[in-house]
Amino acid sequence: MNLIQPNNIIQTSESVRIGFIPLIDCAPFVIAQEKGFFIQEGVDVVLSKEASWASIRDKVAFNLLDGAHMLASMPIAASLGIGTIKTPMQTSFTVSHNGNGITIGNALYEELQHHAESSVDIRTGVALKRLLDGRAANAAPLRFAMVYPYSSHNYQLRDWLSRAGIDSDKDVQIVVVPPVKMLDSLRQGDIDGYCVGEPWNSLAVEQGIGHMLVTGYEIWGSTPEKVFGVNSVWAEHNLEVYLSIIRALEKACLWVDEPNNQTELLSILSHPDYLNCTLEQLVYGFSAIKPKGQFDWPMKAYQRFSGSDINKPLPSYALWIMAQMYRWQQLGDIKSLNDVAEQVYRQDLYYKALGLTEEKNNTDWHLSVEDESTWLDSVALGKIRLHPNGILNGFDK
């Protein structure tokens, strides 16, 4: 699809190939293309719709794509060689914060009601813990789905379970289901619940398939969700193009967050080239989720796209993610957490692209030698948590 017809296509270089997964938070890439922000920056971009995160990772690693709409943890996993061949990847631009939620099917909700005195019991997972404790040892395990092993969805789901005293490896089963298949899997009873990005939580509620228990925002506060991740070798050889893309994405993010643009945004996103869905499906993903059951309350995913608080890469979040990988047995040996965070989450290029001067306290996130040696264990044991408002407020010790 091409909604704009530029008079003069500037072709300063070869096309840049950017992959995306058809989710609401791919909006900045789609808008930068359709509203001409890439072209205004003199970059010819080809967007490529991808079917899985694994496909994005492999294609960026082997140069079939130059960069992509990525889960915030993906460039870290690739750079460390976790679950893939070690390939340096990096990000200098966060595309969105938040958007996830945990939803359970009607049957499980029905059962939880017998174990809950208030909605707090449901929201905190206490009711689920009580239910699990009362189940026969040989009962088939409850099955929860998330979208990818190296994702905020996996880590938030496990963190939420664990805070209720539930062992996410022993007490329940955790599987991967692609977002587009979540609703059907829940409806058919293949899974009992899931953690996924919008609109797949609000849709389950709207269609009467399930109940949303908690948002990712309530679990972690405001945290990066998707980033513009690139192959570091490509970034090094195409720095000017890379910086131009960041500028275009920044404008697109502002456009996406502007309420007056919402109707147009939804109509572009729903196009077959992108999310290929109805406008109604998308509307729910952008609005508050109405309570539908006795223990439900209104919720909002708080998906955010624009402003330096959102877009600036936060190496402190890379530290947090590495600790999540460690906590769930994904992380191998690692020499320096500070170095990885600095090399993968490149704040310097964000400032350079947007012509900003680096803030003075820019290295405050660095862990001291002492803290670095205990960081992974302290987070895994719950001694260090995210500030309830999110990563911008740092950590609570």
Next chain:
Amino acid sequence: MPAPPEKELTVMLVDNEPARAAIVEQAMIDSGYRVIRRLENAKNLTEAVTEFQPDMVIIDIESPDRDMLENMSRLTKDNPRPIVMFAEEDDSRHVEAAIRAGVSAYVVDGVNSGSVKALLQVAIARFREFQALRSELESVKSQLEDRKLIDKAKGLIMKHQKCDEPAAYQALRKLAMDRSQRMTDVARNIISVMELMGGSK
């Protein structure tokens, strides 16, 4: 016929394209591999892998179900892991070739890497062959569509300019040359302008 592999590899094939799956399966059987399962709908992919314990899973790179397999290697060491994990830096060419051909593979730890490469080559060859067939088909289809567009534009020019067919064709050709555009694009523009002016009726 190549010599049968030393240890018979068992392969699970997952492909939503039934025609391609059939070609790939036959090629594998011909090369002496045992294809234990061919799945066109990977609804219970994780269960199927657990049940049939293949040495290797071959799956279309464009399948959304790949992410299900990504999670399996974490569960137990016996489960297949993405082949990119086995690609050492000096030996990643076969993995790159697979990715370019649209083949993705998951391999159980400890399987002979020579056999993996040989099997991958069979899959890559058939995926490429299928891709070539499909692009040929698409190009024939688009040539037919191009002809229809050009014929329609010619008809409109003949009516509008009251000229004969060769003259209409020449006019179309000249426009395309002057603007360095493809004939089809010029034809498409003419049709849409005429339709806008209500001239196509």
